[in-house]
Amino acid sequence: MGSHLCSFFDLKAEGSLFTPYDRLFDGLKKLIDLQLHINEIDTIEEGTFDDLENLQTLHLAKNHLSSVSSVLFSKLHKLQVLRLYENQLTAIPDDIFEKLSNLKEIALQNNKITAISTHLFPHKNKLSKILLDNNILTELPPEIFVGFPLLKTLTLNGNKLASLPPVLFGEMPKLTELSLSQNSLTSLPQGVFSPLKKLRKLDLSNNQLFAVSEDKKINAISAKWFPHKNKLSKILLDNNILTELPPEIFVGFPLLKTLTLNGNKLASLPPVLFGEMPKLTELSLSRNSLTSLPQGVFSPLKKLRKLDLSNNQLLAVSGESFEGLENPFSSANVFGVQQPRSSPTQ
Numbered sequence: 001m002g003s004h005l006c007s008f009f010d011l012k013a014e015g016s017l018f019t020p021y022d023r024l025f026d027g028l029k030k031l032i033d034l035q036l037h038i039n040e041i042d043t044i045e046e047g048t049f050d051d052l053e054n055l056q057t058l059h060l061a062k063n064h065l066s067s068v069s070s071v072l073f074s075k076l077h078k079l080q081v082l083r084l085y086e087n088q089l090t091a092i093p094d095d096i097f098e099k100l101s102n103l104k105e106i107a108l109q110n111n112k113i114t115a116i117s118t119h120l121f122p123h124k125n126k127l128s129k130i131l132l133d134n135n136i137l138t139e140l141p142p143e144i145f146v147g148f149p150l151l152k153t154l155t156l157n158g159n160k161l162a163s164l165p166p167v168l169f170g171e172m173p174k175l176t177e178l179s180l181s182q183n184s185l186t187s188l189p190q191g192v193f194s195p196l197k198k199l200r201k202l203d204l205s206n207n208q209l210f211a212v213s214e215d216k217k218i219n220a221i222s223a224k225w226f227p228h229k230n231k232l233s234k235i236l237l238d239n240n241i242l243t244e245l246p247p248e249i250f251v252g253f254p255l256l257k258t259l260t261l262n263g264n265k266l267a268s269l270p271p272v273l274f275g276e277m278p279k280l281t282e283l284s285l286s287r288n289s290l291t292s293l294p295q296g297v298f299s300p301l302k303k304l305r306k307l308d309l310s311n312n313q314l315l316a317v318s319g320e321s322f323e324g325l326e327n328p329f330s331s332a333n334v335f336g337v338q339q340p341r342s343s344p345t346q
Helices: none
Strands: 010-012 033-035 057-059 081-083 105-107 129-131 153-155 177-179 201-203 234-236 258-260 282-284 306-308
Touching: none
Parallel strands: 010 033, 033 057, 057 081, 081 105, 105 129, 129 153, 153 177, 177 201, 201 234, 234 258, 258 282, 282 306
Antiparallel strands: none
16 A cells, blocks of 8 residues: 555545554655554554654544554654544553654644653753643643643643652743643642743642742632742633732733633732733633722723623622723623622712
8 A cells, every 4th residue: 555655745544434454554764754644543553753864743543542552653764743532442552652853733632641750851942832631630740841841832721730859840941831720639749830031821720729928828829839920911810719918929021911810719809909000901700709899909901891790799889999900891791790889979
């Protein structure tokens, strides 16, 4: 078969319901893109890809692979993109990426992977995206994400992580997106995000986060979670167990546009909570236990366009709470509160 296809640059077998066999792709030395996703592939024999010396993209997603050999990709020295998401993988061999020195993207989300090794990523210099969402990871080895000079996106949503090692991230000067949503995190180590100086999006939603504040009260967010405020544009803290917010916790985020705290246990807000956030356009505080709002609490947020206070326990709302907002009750940009009634004229 290979001798008749030797001039192919791209080969797609999407939805063809076949299983690759040994030497199937022999002779395809010019092939750079191989699409095998959405099939019924449950096994791939060693040597199947050995002749694809110029392959750059290999798409094996949405099959039924429960395991892969440690040498399956060993001859793919030019591979840049490897997609294995939505299979049945329970483990990844420690040395499976050992020969892939040009890899830029690894997509392993939606499998059943229970653990990953410290040595899983031996070639870190070119990786820009690692996707590990929706697996069954319960812990991460210390320093596994140290030394990725070009990594921009790292997602670990939907795992079983209850804690993070104190030294987990480092030497990732390009990382802009970190997602840890839908885990079981209850706290964060001091300074765990300190090395991430270019971080723009931090998603910690749908965990069980609480922190011990300076006065030993639990369920309070900590300012130490955000050591580098200059680049952050989106912070998602929905559906945790936060009962209070320290004063001035959200002061000094020059590029922050979105802040969401829906579905926590907040009963009140400190009078001075927000400040120096000239770009903030969306603030969500729905599904908390707020009964009142401090005077002028939102006044520093001059660019705010969407404010969600729905599903709280607000008893009364004064217009003074919205001082500084531009037409807060126009265009339905404040959700969950009724416009304060004007006092009757005498």
